Amino acid sequence: MLHIPCPYCGPRDETEFHYGSEAHVAYPENSANLTDEEWAKFVFIRSNPKGWMAERWVHSAGCRRWFNVWRNTINHEFGPSYKPFTQQPKSPA
Amino acid sequence: MSTVNFTFDGKQYSGQKGESLASALLRNGVLHFTDSSYKDRPRGVMGLWVEEPNALVNIDSGAGEPMVMSTTIEIVDGLVARSSQGVGDLPDTRDNSRYDKVNRHVDVLVVGAGTAGLEAAKKYSDQGKSVIVVDDKPAAGGHLVYLGQAVPADLLSVLDRENVTYLPRTTVQGLYDQGYSVATERRTDHLDSKVHTEMSRIRTWHIRADHTVLATGAFQRHLVFANNDRPGIMLSHSAATYVSNGANPFKSAVVVTVDNQGYRDAVRLSQAGVTVNAIVDIRNNPSGPSVEAAKAAGIEIITGKTAIDTCEKEDGTVKCVSVGNPDGSDAACIDGDLIAVSGGWTPVVHLATFVGIKPTWDAKLAAFVVKHSDSLTSTAGMLAGDFGGDDNAEIFFGPTLTTEQALVAFVDYQRDATYRDFKRAIDAGMRSIEHVKRYTAIGTAHDQGKTSGTVTMGLIGQAIGKAPDEIGSLTFRPPYITIPFAALAGRDRGLLSDPERTTPIHAWHVASGAPMEDVGQWKRPWYFPKSGENMHAAVLRECAAVREGVGVMDASTLGKIDIQGKDAGQFLDMIYTNMFSTLKVGMSRYGLMCGVDGMVFDDGVTTRISENHWLMTTTTGGAAKVLDWLEEWLQTEWPHLEVYCTSVTEQISTVAIVGPKSRELMSRLAPALDVSNEAFAFMENKHADVAGVPARIARISFSGELAYEINVPAIYGLHIWEAVMSQGADLNITPYGTETMHVLRAEKGFVIVGQETDGTQTPDDLDMSWIVSKKKDDFIGKRSFSRADTARDGRHQLVGILADDGSYVIPEGAYIVAGADANTAPPVKHIGYITSSYDSAALGRSFALALVANGLARKGEKIAIPMADRVVTGVITDSVFVDKENTRRDG
Numbered sequence: 001m002l003h004i005p006c007p008y009c010g011p012r013d014e015t016e017f018h019y020g021s022e023a024h025v026a027y028p029e030n031s032a033n034l035t036d037e038e039w040a041k042f043v044f045i046r047s048n049p050k051g052w053m054a055e056r057w058v059h060s061a062g063c064r065r066w067f068n069v070w071r072n073t074i075n076h077e078f079g080p081s082y083k084p085f086t087q088q089p090k091s092p093a
Numbered sequence: 094m095s096t097v098n099f100t101f102d103g104k105q106y107s108g109q110k111g112e113s114l115a116s117a118l119l120r121n122g123v124l125h126f127t128d129s130s131y132k133d134r135p136r137g138v139m140g141l142w143v144e145e146p147n148a149l150v151n152i153d154s155g156a157g158e159p160m161v162m163s164t165t166i167e168i169v170d171g172l173v174a175r176s177s178q179g180v181g182d183l184p185d186t187r188d189n190s191r192y193d194k195v196n197r198h199v200d201v202l203v204v205g206a207g208t209a210g211l212e213a214a215k216k217y218s219d220q221g222k223s224v225i226v227v228d229d230k231p232a233a234g235g236h237l238v239y240l241g242q243a244v245p246a247d248l249l250s251v252l253d254r255e256n257v258t259y260l261p262r263t264t265v266q267g268l269y270d271q272g273y274s275v276a277t278e279r280r281t282d283h284l285d286s287k288v289h290t291e292m293s294r295i296r297t298w299h300i301r302a303d304h305t306v307l308a309t310g311a312f313q314r315h316l317v318f319a320n321n322d323r324p325g326i327m328l329s330h331s332a333a334t335y336v337s338n339g340a341n342p343f344k345s346a347v348v349v350t351v352d353n354q355g356y357r358d359a360v361r362l363s364q365a366g367v368t369v370n371a372i373v374d375i376r377n378n379p380s381g382p383s384v385e386a387a388k389a390a391g392i393e394i395i396t397g398k399t400a401i402d403t404c405e406k407e408d409g410t411v412k413c414v415s416v417g418n419p420d421g422s423d424a425a426c427i428d429g430d431l432i433a434v435s436g437g438w439t440p441v442v443h444l445a446t447f448v449g450i451k452p453t454w455d456a457k458l459a460a461f462v463v464k465h466s467d468s469l470t471s472t473a474g475m476l477a478g479d480f481g482g483d484d485n486a487e488i489f490f491g492p493t494l495t496t497e498q499a500l501v502a503f504v505d506y507q508r509d510a511t512y513r514d515f516k517r518a519i520d521a522g523m524r525s526i527e528h529v530k531r532y533t534a535i536g537t538a539h540d541q542g543k544t545s546g547t548v549t550m551g552l553i554g555q556a557i558g559k560a561p562d563e564i565g566s567l568t569f570r571p572p573y574i575t576i577p578f579a580a581l582a583g584r585d586r587g588l589l590s591d592p593e594r595t596t597p598i599h600a601w602h603v604a605s606g607a608p609m610e611d612v613g614q615w616k617r618p619w620y621f622p623k624s625g626e627n628m629h630a631a632v633l634r635e636c637a638a639v640r641e642g643v644g645v646m647d648a649s650t651l652g653k654i655d656i657q658g659k660d661a662g663q664f665l666d667m668i669y670t671n672m673f674s675t676l677k678v679g680m681s682r683y684g685l686m687c688g689v690d691g692m693v694f695d696d697g698v699t700t701r702i703s704e705n706h707w708l709m710t711t712t713t714g715g716a717a718k719v720l721d722w723l724e725e726w727l728q729t730e731w732p733h734l735e736v737y738c739t740s741v742t743e744q745i746s747t748v749a750i751v752g753p754k755s756r757e758l759m760s761r762l763a764p765a766l767d768v769s770n771e772a773f774a775f776m777e778n779k780h781a782d783v784a785g786v787p788a789r790i791a792r793i794s795f796s797g798e799l800a801y802e803i804n805v806p807a808i809y810g811l812h813i814w815e816a817v818m819s820q821g822a823d824l825n826i827t828p829y830g831t832e833t834m835h836v837l838r839a840e841k842g843f844v845i846v847g848q849e850t851d852g853t854q855t856p857d858d859l860d861m862s863w864i865v866s867k868k869k870d871d872f873i874g875k876r877s878f879s880r881a882d883t884a885r886d887g888r889h890q891l892v893g894i895l896a897d898d899g900s901y902v903i904p905e906g907a908y909i910v911a912g913a914d915a916n917t918a919p920p921v922k923h924i925g926y927i928t929s930s931y932d933s934a935a936l937g938r939s940f941a942l943a944l945v946a947n948g949l950a951r952k953g954e955k956i957a958i959p960m961a962d963r964v965v966t967g968v969i970t971d972s973v974f975v976d977k978e979n980t981r982r983d984g
Contacts, residue, residue, distance in 0.1 A: 003271035003301065013273075013301075018721065020729075027689075027730050031876035039876050043689050056729065060721060066728040075449065076270040084729050 005081045008063045020056030022046045023068040024088070050074060052093045099172035101150075111231065111283075112338065114163040114174055115148050120340040124324040124410045126150075126163065130179030130538075131509040135409035137324030139506065140164055141239065141331035143229070143264075143574050144312040144543040146506040147322075149177040154286040156294055157184035158577060160539055165574075167231060171286035179507060179538070190281075193293035194583040199225045199258075202274060202302035204265045204444060207235020209474025210308035211248040214257060217304075224257045225300060227276050229264040231283065235310055235474075239334045240361075263298065267571030268444040272302040272469050275571070277580050295580035304469060309441035311460070311475040314544050316349060316436040317491030317512050317552065319402035319498035325411035326403065328544075329358035329433035336365040336431075347414050347429035348372045349400040351459065352486035353383040355435035362433065363390050371427050373416050375399045381483045401492050403432060421493045437486045439547045440476040443569040454562030459486035461547060461566065488560070490551035504552065505545040507538035515549065519556050526550050526565050539575055542567070596649035597746050597810030602828075610831050613714040615650045618830040628832070629932065636836050637934040638827035639798055640975075643754035645817050645828050648747040648802060649810060651697070652716020654723065656707040658736040665699065665707065667731075667872050668723065670856055670865045676701045681776045681791055685864050686719070691855050691877030695719050696846050698793050700778055708741070712846050716742055726873075746810025749793075750817055751800040751837075754824045756984050759801045761820045763790070768801075770983045784816035796837035797976045799984035836931045839942055842893070842972035849891060849928045849942060855883050859891045860949060860972055889925055892948035893970035894956065899938030901965060903930045903958055909943060912955025915964050924956070935975050942972055 002014035028034055028042055047053070053073055058066045070079030070092055079092035095110045101118060108117025115138040118126065124137045126148040138148040145164040152158045152166070154173040159181025163174065201217040203210045206228035214226045226233075233252060234244035252259040263278040276298040281289040288294075313328040315321060327335075329348055336343065345368040348359040356379070359369045371393045379396060387394065395416060401424045402415045414432045417424030437459045442452040445463040448470060452461035455478050462478035465471060473479070494502050494512055502512040510533045518532040526549060529535065535549050536542025542549070550561040582590065594614045602609070607618035608628075622631040638644050656665070662674035669684035676682050681700040688694050695718070697710040711719040723738045750758055760768045766781040773779055778791045786809045794800040805813050818826055835845070844850065844859050855878060856865050866872065877883055896903055907930075908923040925945030932939050945951060951969050958965040971977070 001269050001271075001273045003273065020725065028876075031871055034876065036880055039880065043877065058721065058725065064724060066725060078271075085732060 002076055003078070004057060005069060005078055006057075006059045006062060006065075007067045007069075007081045007083050008065055009059060012059070012062060016059060016061040017057045018060045020058055020066065022048075023054040023056045048073075052079065052091045054088065054091075097168055097170045097172075099168050099170070099174065101174050102176050108168050110169070111167055112340070114150065114166040114168050114172070115145070116335050116338065116340045117168050118163065119335050119342055122342045124342060125408065126324070127176035128178050129322070129509050130507060134322055134509075135324055136322060136506065137327070137410070138164060139315065139327055139331065140312070140544070141328070141334055142312070144328075144540060146538065146540050146544055149179065149181070149507075149539070150174040151177045151182050153184070155282065156188050156190040156288055157186070159183055160575065162539075167283040169283065169285050173286070188288075188577075188579055189290060190288050190294035190579070191290050191292065192295050192297070192577075192579045192583050194297045194299065196299045196301075197225065197258075198301045199223050200302070201225075201304045201306065202227065202272070202300055203306045203308060204268075204274075205235065205308035205310055205474065206230075206233035206252070206259070206261075207308060207310055207474055208237065208244075208248065209477075209479065210235070210306065211244070211251055213306040213308060213473050215248060215251045217306075218251055218254050218257050222256065225302070226252060226257060226259045227263045227265050227298075227300075228259070228261055231262055233259065233261065239330070241337060260298070264574055265444060266573050266576060268305065268307075268447045268470075270448065272305055274300050274302070274305065274444075276300060277576055295577065297580055297583060304471070306471050306473055307444050307463070307476055308473040309444060309476050311438040311440040311480075312543055313354065314436040314439045314548055315434050316351070316400060316489075317494075317502050317504055317548060318400040319494060319502045320405070321400070321403065321434070322501075322503045322506055323403055323405055323411040324409060325430050326432040326434065329355050329435040332431055332433045333358035333361035333365070336367055337361050341365060341367065343367050343431040345370055345429050346431035346433055347416075347427050348433045348435065349414065349416075350435040351375050351437050351489045352435055353379065353381050353483050354438065355433070356383040356387040358433055358435060359387050359392050360390050362431070363392060367431065370429055371395050371416075373398050373400065373414075373427075375419060375489045376485075376487045379485075381485065383483050399489070399492050400432070400434070401494075402498060406430075417492070419489070419492045421495065421498075436490065436548065438475060438480065438484075439544070440478075441543075442476065442567070443573050445470070445472065445476070446567065446569050447571055451566050454560060456488060456560065457486070458484055459488045459551075461561070488551065488554075490548050490555055504533075504549055505535040505538065505542065507540060508534045508536075510535045510545075512552070515552055516556070519553065524553065524557065524564070526553065526567060529553060536567075541569060594650070596647055597807050598647045598649065598748075598814045601811060601814060602647065605828065607828075607830055612650065612831065615713055617650055617713075618647065618828075620830040620832045621828045632832045632836060633932065633934045635827055635829035635833035638825065639752045639796060639829060639833065639837060640935050641753065643750060643752035643758050643821055643824050643826055644833070645814070645821070645826055646749045646751065646830070646834060647810075647814065648749045649745070649807070650713040651742070651747060652711030652713060652719060653740070653742045653745050654709040654711065654716070654720055655739045655741045656699075656709055656723075656736060657705060658734070659705050660734040661705060661707050661736050662701075664723075664727070664731070664734050664736045665709075666869055668726070669699070670872055670874065672866050672869060673699060673701075673707075678703055679778050681778060681793055683864070685856055685861065686722070687856070687874030687877075689873055689877065691874040691880070691883050692852050693846060693850050693854050693856060693859060694722075694852065696844070698791075700791065702778075702789075714847065716740065744807055745804050746807045746813070747802050747804050748810065748813045748817060749795075749800055749802045750821070750826075751794070751796050752798050753981070753984055755799050755801055758817065758821045758824055758826065759790070762803070762816060763788075766790070775982055784813055784820075786812060788813070794982050795834065795843060797841040797979070797981050798837075799982055835929070836933060839929045839931055840933055840935055840940070840975040842891075842942070842974065844891065844942075845929070849944070854889070854891075854944070857883075857890075858888055858944070887947050889944035889946055890948040891928075891972050892943055892945050892952065893972045893974060894927065894941040894943045894967050895970050896939060896941070896958075896965050896967040898965065902932050902939045903927050903941050903965060903967075904960075905930050905941075907958050907960065909945060909956050909958055912957055912966065915955075915957035915959075915966055919959075921959070927958070933974070940974050943969075945969060
């Protein structure tokens with residue numbers, strides 16, 4: 001079970017959270033002007049890196065707040081977590 | 094030592110308190126414990142602890158437990174055990190024992206209280222860290238306990254320190270990410286044979302440690318020779334330990350070894366009074382202190398040879414071992430009623446592999462070891478390759494065998510898997526341990542290959558001329574040993590296993606005898622049968638009552654989200670496909686929600702209570718998901734919007750009165766309210782006292798009939814329901830449940846998200862293009878509607894289906910083929926499937942909803958539904974069966 005650092009509540013067990021996929025994938029403001037390829041990229045394509053990845057989690061069974069956190073997809077190690085719309089910490093890599 | 098009495102296979106025995114059942118049986122001269130699972134071969138005990146592959150028993154006393162290893166049971170007075178031939182019998186009585194859970198955070202978790210584990214505990218305790226020491230045996234000390242040696246006092250006393258918690262009889266079952274582990278502590282089985290309710294029988298520990306030290310020790314392994322499974326053939330360390338403790342049914346022994354451990358065990362056997370006829374060592378030039386000690390004890394040593402086969406006595410126990418060259422030649426028998434086998438040590442790598450740490454092969458020790466140290470996990474003791482310095486092992490797993498010999502040379506005892514089975518896997522091209530395992534079932538029994546795993550890897554290597562580490566590495570999975578489900582459940586049994594949600598009116602439903610339907614965690618009345626009525630009759634009666642008179646339904650389970658803030662209208666415009674910001678105060682509107690992929694994922698009616706105050710309803714099952722969805726957009730995309738969402742599902746009770754006579758009933762319940770259609774129109778909300786309680790009444794209909802939904806604070810729910818029942822008595826007010834609700838909505842072609850949808854339907858697919866706003870610049874899902882795949886022809890679309898035989902109710906989920914294919918032999922391409930199907934009182938026949946490829950353009954086409962026993966024919970229709978013109982909703 002992952003131990004996830006909520007920036008509001010501190011480290012808590014994985015069962016209190018829901019996963020929200022890759023962070024910093026903004027909803028396009030001009031969706032009507034996007035090509036099918038560009039729109040499909042937003043809807044379906046994520047980077048899925050091997051190694052450090054910034055991703056979104058929501059502390060559903062806690063403060064109910066969304067946040068971003070660095071996680072290493074190889075060994076599940078967590079790096080720093082940070083609140084949405086704040087400066088992203090550097091990748092721990 | 095006090096004596097205790099126990100029963101095994103119906104016979105009374107006595108043994109010493111604290112010893113294992115296996116030990117006590119050996120003490121009583123029992124060698125033949127059970128017969129093997131598939132081949133009925135007599136089997137005895139092989140091992141000392143949880144590596145035991147043979148000697149399984151069912152426990153019938155106390156809480157009772159199937160399939161436990163007799164080597165791990167501490168005997169107590171009144172213990173009743175029964176030999177188990179591989180498959181256990183679940184007790185048919187309820188287990189009333191208590192089970193519990195504990196959560197602990199700790200600086201350091203040490204797994205294993207042998208010398209290495211105790212040393213690690215001392216080190217971290219000295220540093221002031223909090224330490225938990227978990228050990229699965231009754232006493233700390235590891236191999237020193239088996240050897241009958243004293244554990245150094247400075248190590249043992251560590252367990253009494255303030256910052257150290259010692260958990261004996263506790264097994265770490267799983268090690269997971271970030272230092273999380275789960276351990277089970279056996280607390281009562283060793284005390285007596287009673288059922289304990291005053292304290293937990295098993296306590297499950299959930300431990301989060303900053304650092305975990307694995308000092309899990311090692312098991313001895315066997316060798317694969319012919320007839321290597323007879324009672325009396327044991328692992329040498331196990332045999333020497335039992336015998337040294339006085340559990341000695343043996344007169345003479347032969348030790349068959351690949352390492353110096355065999356010599357140490359031969360000396361112990363000899364010291365305990367067993368005549369060791371020979372040590373048979375595969376190595377040509379054994380050396381070391383242990384070898385010298387055996388020579389000094391006068392034990393004959395035969396080098397360069399190994400066991401090829403064994404002979405049995407009349408009772409099936411072993412009589413002698415034939416010893417020859419590793420190629421099987423020059424074999425000759427040596428007598429021994431104990432054949433003690435030392436096939437090398439297999440460190441317990443399980444926990445390390447659970448977290449992805451790969452064992453490495455140590456050729457000198459002939460063992461997979463884990464030398465690992467990082468901030469989360471480190472290893473110590475035999476697991477880390479510290480075997481004590483006097484161990485050179487030959488990498489050898491068994492001699493060359495003839496075909497006949499291979500048939501009775503066992504690799505995995507519990508699975509009765511032989512060298513022949515193994516060889517068939519190799520001959521079929523299997524090379525990976527994972528493939529061989531699945532081809533032969535080796536390593537899939539209760540012991541999960543604790544002894545057979547490394548043996549199998551070694552045999553693959555021997556067969557194809559590679560070292561075991563070139564074959565790969567064993568991967569284990571939790572749990573480490575079998576656990577009763579009850580231990581994992583803890584107190585979460587019965588009602589506590591999953592919360593039940595009930596409405597304030599629930600007690601009335603139960604008292605009326607309504608069967609309940611589970612909708613998520615909600616209990617909802619399914620139908621309200623009158624005496625002697627079955628479900629079909631009850632539902633037809635309830636449906637007719639609603640369409641012709643008045644019915645009442647408890648709609649309190651609908652998800653309700655209170656939405657406030659000056660930007661709520663703008664926000665709802667993005668969330669729903671249709672427009673909400675223009676909705677007038679006091680009005681309700683039905684809305685569909687889609688994901689960014691354009692697929693429908695929830696629906697419901699949202700009401701504008703005041704300028705900046707809205708109440709959203711969701712599906713009963715989707716409430717939590719929708720609230721999460723709203724929060725996700727508000728927090729991560731549009732934080733500038735001033736919108737606040739709160740779940741009020743439990744705070745509001747909703748009673749729906751439905752049917753042409755509901756207006757009359759509504760006027761009786763709220764005499765001050767003008768219920769005329771002119772004053773109180775469809776989708777309007779009014780505030781009025783209902784039965785003396787302030788209520789919000791909404792003209793919303795999920796059946797197509799005139800209907801009023803009475804919303805009150807939850808505490809008044811039952812009061813309103815009872816008022817409806819008494820005021821409506823002369824109108825033949827009819828309570829109805831979820832089944833009637835489903836039939837009524839399906840007759841009107843109203844979809845249920847999750848029944849007509851599976852996450853791949855757009856609003857257009859559901860024939861609901863009317864609800865997709867053309868005016869809005871954007872809303873979630875809009876852009877996806879013009880994607881090539883969502884805009885293409887041939888998508889599955891919502892239609893009605895009428896079977897030609899109106900008395901036949903098509904099963905939901907049934908596949909539909911084109912009418913022309915009614916009699917085509919399979920395989921036939923299907924064109925869709927049934928999503929909802931009922932018998933209808935209003936139609937006087939059956940009907941169904943379905944998703945059919947290009948269905949909206951195919952109305953009137955014949956279809957067929959091939960069932961197991963017949964082909965049902967029918968026709969595609971519109972999805973609205975009752976009141977297409979919406980005339981009934983105004984009464």
